[in-house]
Amino acid sequence: MEKKRILVNSSAGSYVIVCGAGVLENAASEIRKLGSFSGVHLVSSPKVWRVAGKKVLKHLSTKAKAPVKMHLMNDAESAKNLNTAEKLCRSLVRSGIDRHSLIIAVGGGVVGDVAGFVASACLRGVALVQIPTTLIAQVDSAVGGKTGVNLPEGKNLVGTFYPARLVLVDSTVLRTLPDRQYRGGLAEVIKYGVIADTELFAWLEKNFDAVLRRDPAMLSRIIARSLEIKARVVSRDERESGLREILNFGHTFGHALETITNYRVYQHGEAVAWGMMTAALLGHELRLTPADEVSRIVSLVRRLSPLPPWPKVPPKKLIALMHSDKKARAGKLRFVLAPRIGKAHSHDDVPADILERVLHFAPHFINPETPQPKGNRHV
Numbered sequence: 001m002e003k004k005r006i007l008v009n010s011s012a013g014s015y016v017i018v019c020g021a022g023v024l025e026n027a028a029s030e031i032r033k034l035g036s037f038s039g040v041h042l043v044s045s046p047k048v049w050r051v052a053g054k055k056v057l058k059h060l061s062t063k064a065k066a067p068v069k070m071h072l073m074n075d076a077e078s079a080k081n082l083n084t085a086e087k088l089c090r091s092l093v094r095s096g097i098d099r100h101s102l103i104i105a106v107g108g109g110v111v112g113d114v115a116g117f118v119a120s121a122c123l124r125g126v127a128l129v130q131i132p133t134t135l136i137a138q139v140d141s142a143v144g145g146k147t148g149v150n151l152p153e154g155k156n157l158v159g160t161f162y163p164a165r166l167v168l169v170d171s172t173v174l175r176t177l178p179d180r181q182y183r184g185g186l187a188e189v190i191k192y193g194v195i196a197d198t199e200l201f202a203w204l205e206k207n208f209d210a211v212l213r214r215d216p217a218m219l220s221r222i223i224a225r226s227l228e229i230k231a232r233v234v235s236r237d238e239r240e241s242g243l244r245e246i247l248n249f250g251h252t253f254g255h256a257l258e259t260i261t262n263y264r265v266y267q268h269g270e271a272v273a274w275g276m277m278t279a280a281l282l283g284h285e286l287r288l289t290p291a292d293e294v295s296r297i298v299s300l301v302r303r304l305s306p307l308p309p310w311p312k313v314p315p316k317k318l319i320a321l322m323h324s325d326k327k328a329r330a331g332k333l334r335f336v337l338a339p340r341i342g343k344a345h346s347h348d349d350v351p352a353d354i355l356e357r358v359l360h361f362a363p364h365f366i367n368p369e370t371p372q373p374k375g376n377r378h379v
């Protein structure tokens with residue numbers, strides 16, 4: 001498969017995403033292009049290192065002149081917090097990191113977000129390379145510079161914008177990814193279709209079975225297309241002052257679902273999947289998204305099933321959580337809605353009664369198997 005180089009612009013300078021099957025084989029030479037470093041600090045998790053460590057080390061250490069040190073962290077979503085970030089900082093400092101070192105994050109979105117946050121804060125900034133190993137991390141989190149950790153009050157509430165100097169996206173590392181994680185990643189791929197690419201969406205509708213089987217050619221195609229969209233959006237609006245908000249399609253609902261279940265029930269992509277279907281319904285209730293477009297969005301997202309069921313919580317509780325989401329502005333909730341597939345805008349004028357109504361009926365409408373919450377008179 002052909003390797004692609006995608007340029008991303010950021011306020012810290014531009015950087016390259018190299019993607020394609022087998023790009024890790026050139027990891028050492030790609031990293032050498034960045035300059036020389038006094039030491040290399042690999043950050044990963046025990047699980048990721050077991051499945052991908054050998055491959056990464058093989059292609060890094062052969063020609064690496066700088067000493068390579070290893071730091072393993074817990075990559076459970078429930079451990080994506082300041083405590084884990086502090087432990088990682090201390091481990092880096094104890095092992096002699098300095099401002100001319102390089103941190104290489106090898107893992108899913110949790111490793112990437114925490115290592116990125118630590119890279120931005122430790123010694124006020126150490127160079128970072130991302131080697132994402134989940135589909136979500138490959139098509140989304142490793143690009144665009146958002147780093148962060150969760151607070152009990154909400155997701156990613158402490159973080160920075162700190163782009164990597166290089167992102168190496170090798171689709172062959174996805175071979176060991178459990179099916180559930182893979183399907184979660186596809187939720188973000190569907191998102192790119194909804195917000196920016198009618199053709200990608202229609203192509204997914206047609207080829208979803210092959211995509212679910214991880215057909216290598218199809219996988220490379222959807223990863224590259226997703227990265228092109230993400231790169232284009234974040235290059236134009238790094239700090240999310242406008243356009244970048246569209247990447248949050250499904251995320252206002254998704255983050256609330258993750259937070260209310262203490263990050264223990266949904267994987268990020270699964271929560272986003274529920275969130276996208278709910279956002280489509282909300283768009284329809286607001287007379288923005290036509291019924292046939294809602295139906296296409298819901299049908300495609302449902303092909304990611306099974307998803308953990310909607311939590312048995314009153315809509316009002318979810319809405320209260322959405323208010324502490326960092327997307328809320330001046331007390332107003334913000335939702336990305338799609339007037340049609342391939343187009344999306346952010347809205348802050350959703351009437352409270354409509355939102356509550358949608359939250360009330362969405363889980364039953366979307367998934368008739370979802371058990372009715374007890375005492376479902378929340379509205």
Ligand SMILES: NC(=O)c1ccc[n+]([C@@H]2O[C@H](COP(=O)([O-])OP(=O)(O)OC[C@H]3O[C@@H](n4cnc5c(N)ncnc54)[C@H](O)[C@@H]3O)[C@@H](O)[C@H]2O)c1
Nearest residue numbers: 047048108109110133134136137140141146173176177268
């Ligand atoms: N910074 C951003 O812009 C951004 C964007 C999207 C999501 N995120 C964040 O990303 C996180 C979700 O990331 P994720 O879905 O990658 O989950 P994750 O990092 O929790 O990884 C999921 C699981 O897969 C395992 N794993 C990783 N790579 C593997 C491989 N190749 N083979 C086998 N197992 C592997 C991990 O050990 C983990 O158990 C969330 O915290 C979310 O907030 C950030």
